[in-house]
Amino acid sequence: MVNVNYCKNSFLILLFISLSLFILSMKFLLVDLVYFIEWEIVSLNSMSVVMTFLFDWMSLMFMSFVLFISCLVIFYSNQYMESDFNINRFILLVLMFVMSMMMLIISPNLISILLGWDGLGLVSYCLVIYFQNVKSYxxxxxxxxxxxxxxxxxxxAIAWMLNYGSWNYIYYLDMMNNDFSMMVIGGLVVLAAMTKSAQIPFSSWLPAAMAAPTPVSALVHSSTLVTAGVYLLIRFNVLLVNSLAGQILLLISGLTMFMAGLGANFEFDLKKIIALSTLSQLGLMMSILSIGYYKLAFFHLLTHALFKALLFMCAGVIIHNMKNIQDIRFMGNLGMSMPLTCSCFNIANLALCGMPFLAGFYSKDMILECVMLSNINFFSFFLFFFSTGLTVCYSFRLVYYSMTGDFNNSALNMLNDQGWTMTFSIFVLMIMAIIGGSMLNWLMFFNPAMICLPFIMKMLTLIVCVIGGVVGYMISHVSLFFFNKSIEFYNSSFFFGSMWFMPTISTLGVIKVPLIYGLNCFKIFDQGWSEFFGGGMLSNQLKSYSLYVQEFQNNNLKIYLLSYMLWVFVLIMLLFLN
Incomplete structure (x- = not known):
């Protein structure tokens, strides 16, 4: 009972704080208010250690969303992790994770950002290895x-900012594109954001992190770890406009979006498909951010958090009921056994695709229309729209494999929607996935603006989505019953399905080869020539000299007589020569 109360207390506290922060963010947004708070921790002579916090509508709204999803995830974990003896430890790790994210969100200072940034990295490691096995490690x-x-x-970047008077980057944003030093800092911040938000070539860790429990995946992939890089660049948005860093980021994020969408169409692990869809959406956020629409990136960040957390929670219920089977080929016709969960799952999928009037539609449609208005090349334009089509393609493929068709698991099963705790969390998020986009659209963009485009361009997003959905569903159906082209073209399928060999390069290429090379160097040099002619030889010589000295120190009478006679002989010779 202690564990249950522990979860419920955390849920109620976080929910209350979340609602309070959301109301406060509305106040800040309407009156355009910003609070910059400095808390002096230590003051010694002329030196002072100051902690700074930045409260504006963006940070408050993001914190309210993080806490809202966190409270539902903790409530959901109450049932999902009920067989775990260490559920208190799990909840504490999740709370530490959320607190690290809070620190990152409200920090206008690179030092305090690093505290939250490293906190996220450390706690995410503890959560990924929570199920203690080799794969998790x-x-x-x-x-x-x-x-x-x-x-x-x-x-x-912190070390480079020693050239300036403060680590509060917010003071220097306006001069970032003009000063070389600040451009270096900007480049380092972009690199940091690319690693945390898993852009190419750092993409391989995101699907690997699926080894964590499903509630953690719902939290990580919606509003915390992977969105930290996007949020940091939203704060540094000035340095991406008309700059080299922005152009490089546009190319890399576009390729990430394309690569993840393509890879998800070849994947059969339910959680990895959703993880690759997260990677695709992160690429979309980074792309639109590098063009200069930072508010749109933030808008999509919030709407994506809602339906992505819902997707993972529904996937968690399915895996929970399927007795830990994650392969979608063993599912099928789940809508008959788990109607409520599958309905929520499909709503989340449609929101991800950008189905009109669901949460994802308002942000994705506006992003793609702004892309059509922007001055970008054809290659980037192609990546945006083709990746959108791939998103709908793998979503409908997932629907086909899991929701329709024949049931492919064993005849003895206990599939149902029982468990009101998990169902409650899913149901609340499902409502938010329906109304969240519309609500945020009215709140964030209260000055109405019309995007005027030709009819074919206006309908292009919808056309791409329809084609992607039909292709995804039909190819899945045909490949199951008639012929399977992925086996015929195995090499191409393996290349696209393995994220362009990135996991292999990131593990064997980056870790194994240098380690083997280092071992050979160690054997040849440190334990070979260097040892023989370096420290080893010096040690042997000093040892032999010390043996001679030891004889004198042993008070040997023969040595003293011999030395006495030697000195007498030397004196006689000197006298004789004189």
Whole structure:
């Protein structure tokens, strides 16, 4: 009973804080209010250690969404993790994770950002290895080491900012594009954001992090760890406009979006498909951010958090009921056994696709229309729209494999929608996935604006989505019953399905080869020539000299007589010569 109360108390407290922050963010948004708070921790002579916090509508709204999803995830975990003896430890880890994210959101200072940034990295490692097995340990190490690159980039940015009077980057945003030093800091911040938001070439850790419990995946992929990089760049949005960093980020994020969408169409693990869809949406946010629409990126960040958390929670219920089977080929016709869960799952899928008047529609449709208005090249334009089509394609493929067709699992099963705790969390998020986009659209963009485009361009988003959905459903159906082209073209399928060999390069290429090379160097040099002619030889020589000295120190009478006679002989010779 203690565990149940522990979860419920956390749920109620976080929900209350979330609602309070959301109301406060509305106040700040309407009157255009910003609070910059400095808290002096230590003051010694002329030196003072100051903690700074930035409260504006953006930070308050994002915090309210993070806490809202966190409270539902904790409530959901109450039943999902009920067989875990250490559920209190799990809830504490989740709360530490959320607190690290809070620190990152309200920090206008690179030092305090690093506290939240490293906190996210450390706690995410603890959560990824929560199920203690070899796969989890490998995934945790890949996650931690990939994120360390971003941590080092932030540390370098902090060191470079010693050239200035303060670590509060918010003072220097206006001069970032004009000053070379600030451009270096901007480049390091972009690198850090790319590692945390898993852009190419740091993408392999995101699907690997699926080794964590499903409630953690719902939290990580919706509003915390992977969105930290996007949020940081939203704060640094000035440096991406008309700059080299922005152009490079546009290319890399577009390729990430394309690669993730393509990979999800070849994947059969339910959680990895949803993880790759997260990667695709992160690429979309980064792309639109690099063009200069930072408010749109933030809008999509919030709407994506709602339906992505819902997707993971529904996937968690399905996996929970299927006795930990995650392969979608073993599912099928789940709508008959779990109608409520599958309805919510389909609503989340349609929101992800950008179905009109669901949460994802308002942000994705506006993003794609702004892309059509922007001055970008054809390659980036193609990546945006083709990736959108791929998103709908893998979503309908997922619907086909899991919701329709024949049931492919064993005849003895206990599939149902029982468990009101998980159902409650899913139902609340389902309502938000329906009304959230419309609500945020009215709140964030209260000055109405019309995007005027030709009819074919206005309908292009809808056409791409319809084609993607039909292709995804039909190819799945045909490949099951008639012929399977993925086996015929195995090499191409393996290349696209393995994220362009990125996991192999990130593990064997980056870790194994240097380690083997280092071992050979260690054997040849440190334990070979260097040992023989270096420290080893010096040690042997000094040892032999010390043996001679030891004879004198042993008070040997023969040595004293011999030395006495030697000195007498030397004196006689000197006298004789004189």
């Amino acid at each position: 490998n995934a945790g190490m890949l996650t931690a080491l990939s994120n360390r690159i971003g941590d080092v980039a932030l540390l370098l």
